[in-house]
Amino acid sequence: MEFYSLLDPQQVIEALARAAAVLRAGGLVAFPTETVYGLGARADDPLAVRRIFAAKGRPATNPVIVHVATMAQAASLAALWPARAEKLAQSFWPGPLTIVVPRAPCVPLEVTAGGPTVGLRIPGHPAALALLNTVGLPIAAPSANRASGISPTTAAHVAAGLADTVDLLLDGGPTPGGIESTVIDLADDCPRLLRPGLITREMLASALGEPVEWSADREESPSAPARAPGQQARHYAPRAPLELADDDGAARVAELAHSGLCVGWLTCGPVGSSHVATLQVELPADPEGYAARLYAALHTLDARNVDRIVVGSVPGGADWLAVRNRLGRAAAPE
Ligand code: TXA
Numbered sequence: 001m002e003f004y005s006l007l008d009p010q011q012v013i014e015a016l017a018r019a020a021a022v023l024r025a026g027g028l029v030a031f032p033t034e035t036v037y038g039l040g041a042r043a044d045d046p047l048a049v050r051r052i053f054a055a056k057g058r059p060a061t062n063p064v065i066v067h068v069a070t071m072a073q074a075a076s077l078a079a080l081w082p083a084r085a086e087k088l089a090q091s092f093w094p095g096p097l098t099i100v101v102p103r104a105p106c107v108p109l110e111v112t113a114g115g116p117t118v119g120l121r122i123p124g125h126p127a128a129l130a131l132l133n134t135v136g137l138p139i140a141a142p143s144a145n146r147a148s149g150i151s152p153t154t155a156a157h158v159a160a161g162l163a164d165t166v167d168l169l170l171d172g173g174p175t176p177g178g179i180e181s182t183v184i185d186l187a188d189d190c191p192r193l194l195r196p197g198l199i200t201r202e203m204l205a206s207a208l209g210e211p212v213e214w215s216a217d218r219e220e221s222p223s224a225p226a227r228a229p230g231q232q233a234r235h236y237a238p239r240a241p242l243e244l245a246d247d248d249g250a251a252r253v254a255e256l257a258h259s260g261l262c263v264g265w266l267t268c269g270p271v272g273s274s275h276v277a278t279l280q281v282e283l284p285a286d287p288e289g290y291a292a293r294l295y296a297a298l299h300t301l302d303a304r305n306v307d308r309i310v311v312g313s314v315p316g317g318a319d320w321l322a323v324r325n326r327l328g329r330a331a332a333p334e
């Protein structure tokens with residue numbers, strides 16, 4: 001695997017040129033976005049896209065997001081560019097929002113998992129934008145982790161999971177957002193949130209001037225390509241079993257630790273007194289701050305080989321929906 005640091009100004013031009021060359025040749029490049037690291041391949045090359053699925057161990061039924069540099073490029077990949085898509089793109093791109101629209105015939109079925117729609121986004125990270133502008137092609141990119149593992153928020157996370165299969169890794173430092181983009185489906189009559197994220201359902205509804213449906217619990221038809229494979233229960237999970245506490249988690253941590261287990265404990269903000277937690281990680285008590293550090297904390301606890309992870313409860317408000325969604329999936333049984 002080739003490695004370049006974008007934090008070193010002397011490497012940037014060479015790194016982008018080299019990464020673009022690897023992508024053009026059908027290779028895999030891991031790169032930072034404002035959400036998590038992506039594992040990119042040229043979206044117009046079915047063989048290159050298949051390499052993504054092989055590297056991740058990703059089921060072929062799970063479509064990948066296509067990243068583009070411009071609105072015109074996005075519209076060219078859609079059979080239909082609805083007025084709603086234009087509104088949301090104008091409001092939130094570049095940024096952590098994926099818009100699902102009917103796919104244009106030029107989009108390979110490998111990208112869409114055989115389905116009639118394609119998910120598109122212009123990422124807000126300067127390195128991702130620079131790469132997309134340099135390569136001049138739409139880039140298919142899921143998160144740069146093995147399927148059903150935790151998304152990577154640092155280059156080290158990517159290397160730990162995929163060093164053998166990625167051709168080139170661009171290190172842009174920790175990703176600021178920390179959780180994956182919001183996904184909204186605009187291919188049907190009603191706008192529907194498929195995956196909550198830092199662009200909230202309320203922000204989308206306000207930009208559209210109409211409600212946005214959210215039906216995480218709705219049963220997906222198992223035969224059709226899943227509209228949101230991110231809705232599969234266990235999708236963001238650490239290696240150690242993770243439980244969500246109803247309170248700050250202190251009592252449960254003490255109980256597990258007393259039974260001899262090595263316990264990781266994630267708390268939302270400071271907790272009153274010090275406890276017997278083997279390894280406590282205090283996350284910020286605001287939803288953006290918590291999201292930014294959640295996956296890094298889970299990666300750390302996995303690396304420390306804890307037996308269990310206990311997560312103290314987080315607030316119930318709408319602005320915490322994306323965090324609660326990721327925690328719920330991380331806690332889902334295999
Ligand atoms: O923030 C992100 O979205 C990151 C960065 C790299 O851009 N990417 C990411 O990709 O999280 P991935 O593959 O881990 O998650 C993609 C999600 C899937 O869970 C799926 O629900 C949705 O995007 N998706 C992609 N194409 C879709 C489509 N045509 N219809 C419905 N959902 C789609």
Ligand code: MG
Pocket residue numbers: 142143151
């Ligand atoms: Mg993923």
